[in-house]
Amino acid sequence: MNKPLEDILVIDLSQFLSGPSASLKLADLGARVIKIERPKTGDISRHMYISDVQMNGASSVFHAINRNKESYIADLKRPQDVAKILELIKKADIVMHNFRPGVMERLGLDYTTIQAIHPNVIYGEISGYGTEGPWKNKPGQDLLLQALTGMCYLSGNADMAPVAMGISLVDIATGGHLVQGLLASLIRRGVTGKGALVQVSMLESACDLQFESITCYLNDGHQLPERTLQNNANAYLGAPYGIYKTKDGYLAIAMTAVNKLGELINCQKLINYTDPAGWFTYREQIKAILGAHLSTESTHHWLAILEPADIWCAQVQSWRELLADISLKETIKTQRVVMQDGYSFETTRCPILINGQPMLSEKGTPTLGQDNEHIDDTLLADLIKEKSVNH
Amino acid sequence: MAPLENLIVLEFCQYMSGPSAGMRMADLGATVIKIERPGTGEGGRQLAIRNLFAGNNSVLFHTINRNKLSYSANLKDPSDLIKIKKLIEKADVLIHNFRPGVMEKLELGFRDCARINPKLIYGEISGYGKEGKWQAKPGQDLLLQSISGLTWLSGNKNDPPVPFGLSIADYMCGTHLVQGILAALIARSKTGKGALIEVNLLSSLIDFQFEVITTHLNDSGKLPDRALKGNAHAYLSAPYGIYATSDGHLAMAMEDLKYLAAALELPQIIPLAEDGFTHRDQIMAAIASALASASTRHWLSIFEPADIWCAEVQNYDQFTSHPGYLAMNLEQSITLADGQQLKTTRCPIRIDGHIFRSSKPGPEVGADNRQLEQTLL
Numbered sequence: 001m002n003k004p005l006e007d008i009l010v011i012d013l014s015q016f017l018s019g020p021s022a023s024l025k026l027a028d029l030g031a032r033v034i035k036i037e038r039p040k041t042g043d044i045s046r047h048m049y050i051s052d053v054q055m056n057g058a059s060s061v062f063h064a065i066n067r068n069k070e071s072y073i074a075d076l077k078r079p080q081d082v083a084k085i086l087e088l089i090k091k092a093d094i095v096m097h098n099f100r101p102g103v104m105e106r107l108g109l110d111y112t113t114i115q116a117i118h119p120n121v122i123y124g125e126i127s128g129y130g131t132e133g134p135w136k137n138k139p140g141q142d143l144l145l146q147a148l149t150g151m152c153y154l155s156g157n158a159d160m161a162p163v164a165m166g167i168s169l170v171d172i173a174t175g176g177h178l179v180q181g182l183l184a185s186l187i188r189r190g191v192t193g194k195g196a197l198v199q200v201s202m203l204e205s206a207c208d209l210q211f212e213s214i215t216c217y218l219n220d221g222h223q224l225p226e227r228t229l230q231n232n233a234n235a236y237l238g239a240p241y242g243i244y245k246t247k248d249g250y251l252a253i254a255m256t257a258v259n260k261l262g263e264l265i266n267c268q269k270l271i272n273y274t275d276p277a278g279w280f281t282y283r284e285q286i287k288a289i290l291g292a293h294l295s296t297e298s299t300h301h302w303l304a305i306l307e308p309a310d311i312w313c314a315q316v317q318s319w320r321e322l323l324a325d326i327s328l329k330e331t332i333k334t335q336r337v338v339m340q341d342g343y344s345f346e347t348t349r350c351p352i353l354i355n356g357q358p359m360l361s362e363k364g365t366p367t368l369g370q371d372n373e374h375i376d377d378t379l380l381a382d383l384i385k386e387k388s389v390n391h
Numbered sequence: 392m393a394p395l396e397n398l399i400v401l402e403f404c405q406y407m408s409g410p411s412a413g414m415r416m417a418d419l420g421a422t423v424i425k426i427e428r429p430g431t432g433e434g435g436r437q438l439a440i441r442n443l444f445a446g447n448n449s450v451l452f453h454t455i456n457r458n459k460l461s462y463s464a465n466l467k468d469p470s471d472l473i474k475i476k477k478l479i480e481k482a483d484v485l486i487h488n489f490r491p492g493v494m495e496k497l498e499l500g501f502r503d504c505a506r507i508n509p510k511l512i513y514g515e516i517s518g519y520g521k522e523g524k525w526q527a528k529p530g531q532d533l534l535l536q537s538i539s540g541l542t543w544l545s546g547n548k549n550d551p552p553v554p555f556g557l558s559i560a561d562y563m564c565g566t567h568l569v570q571g572i573l574a575a576l577i578a579r580s581k582t583g584k585g586a587l588i589e590v591n592l593l594s595s596l597i598d599f600q601f602e603v604i605t606t607h608l609n610d611s612g613k614l615p616d617r618a619l620k621g622n623a624h625a626y627l628s629a630p631y632g633i634y635a636t637s638d639g640h641l642a643m644a645m646e647d648l649k650y651l652a653a654a655l656e657l658p659q660i661i662p663l664a665e666d667g668f669t670h671r672d673q674i675m676a677a678i679a680s681a682l683a684s685a686s687t688r689h690w691l692s693i694f695e696p697a698d699i700w701c702a703e704v705q706n707y708d709q710f711t712s713h714p715g716y717l718a719m720n721l722e723q724s725i726t727l728a729d730g731q732q733l734k735t736t737r738c739p740i741r742i743d744g745h746i747f748r749s750s751k752p753g754p755e756v757g758a759d760n761r762q763l764e765q766t767l768l
Contacts, residue, residue: 030574060606139698148702155553156545164545166624185394200741204740204741212455219450223441224707254534307528314537314538331519345608345609353589355586
């Protein structure tokens, strides 16, 4: 077996990022993923453009998230289409969605209904804020979750307004948790034969993402995180932890003994900070001294001193510098995928290696409904034959 | 039944990336045994945030290592190594996050372990893969953020690089390790064979940025362009961002600029709205000046009924006392040996409506040696 999920069939009714990022991981690990999309528009993110990049008629985001999947159009308001989806689900190992609470019930595709016809299915659902409480009907959108959960007070310096994290990290974490729950349930099914309902929410995942800082807050008498005035990288860590401007760029320094650092860079004022407890208490002063000192020389100058001494530091890079680093050629490797119409593009690949093998697939992004005919002829052949006999 | 009940995981890990993977498997029902050096145990026990300790260990250690067992062993002592190999015989999963080569030197590399237990799923985390000039460098979260380009996505246009204020590389890599291990366990139930699962912090951060790096790979290599003020995503057009109000801040996601032009009486943004990305800074500045004139509550009372995607920017006081937080039972208590209670977050995954909780704290070093020797050995 080359990929671990090779014989697993996933029916994915989700759109945007949280759900589809989960089914992308399942696909990369070998599962067959059929994306169910509404007629005409399909998944809204097909046309959710970021900047102005358009690739073969769809947004770059859609391609990044939905490569390696099939697309099947169904109008879930038409009973005959719902019948087809139910038939597909009967053959599936996993069914998943990220509709707001109540929508799947109205469509007759909720877990209770599905479980009655397919007791050992693994049914995954993502919500914004869970199934209880006053937020349950609020849109589950990444930035809103960052805002509500306190996350915007962790990044940036103390004198900055709240700073959002510039990646849809709550979506991605939630998708990651859904994959964990689905796979764990498949393991259990292997033992007990039973299906499962797996529920995750962006709210719970946002708390898990902040498990370190929220736990600190809950046990330190509810002190709010305090970002440092300069060079903040983690509101909870002492100096020198942060990013520092040099003469020609930026240098990141992680946990390091301040006095030892002072000796290495020949900064007398820092050598005096010998008490580790003071590295947190006096972090503003230490960062100010260090920042002034590091700004006098180039990043390479400092790296040449600090790296041989095993100080935890690194140059701050852009993607250009990262992707041009030939010493990391295996780790940074991308992959090229091809759509059915021949359009090909370069994208990132699954970060998991199994038995030394990367989990690659050339399968590109599906155009809307490209697999209807094939799926009707194969997975749905019996249903469609039965229908024509009845007519 | 918890889904991973009956599975035994040996965790040769320290700090966060590996232990966070062990934590999730423990949450889901596995028996997770930390293998630690006698006396001091793993380094994370002494790594505190805000100098916060509970007993002998940092609160951070309990946060990441709740619900685990500890077996202490000196891996350089042949008699201890024999016991460890016995444990490996009984285990389903082994994970480690030592620098490349360390486990091999101890004769506990994948090949050694596969000989002892051919059904073992062996997971390993490295910083940068097994190559390159950084191979011997520590896989430390901030360094990975800095190397991977991530720090150019947050903050405003004229800000220096702004790192994410949480350990996102560690977190994502731990998530990926669990995914790989669980997938391999599913395959094992069919093939009977073990597997080697490798992840590294750098690949995990590249994957974390998959949308924007894919864009970069297909837009002639442009670099991210953060908004001048209120930036929340370098690649999304106005109004996406955070805005000051008269008494706080409001986050606003993708929205119809025509609606906002009418609601905020900003006719001047209508001609700019045709291309919300190019004119992003101008549009955001106009919206910012309008929103600054009234309170967050005021704007929410107008926008929420209109289904505009916005939210108040809350701090932890506001968040953890909100009925929306309380309704979801997001906390759990863990009880230390001396009876002290710590509050922490819980597993974000619910199965069959069940919330997974455990009151078991992070273990003391070697707390379970005797019990494990009586049962497994």
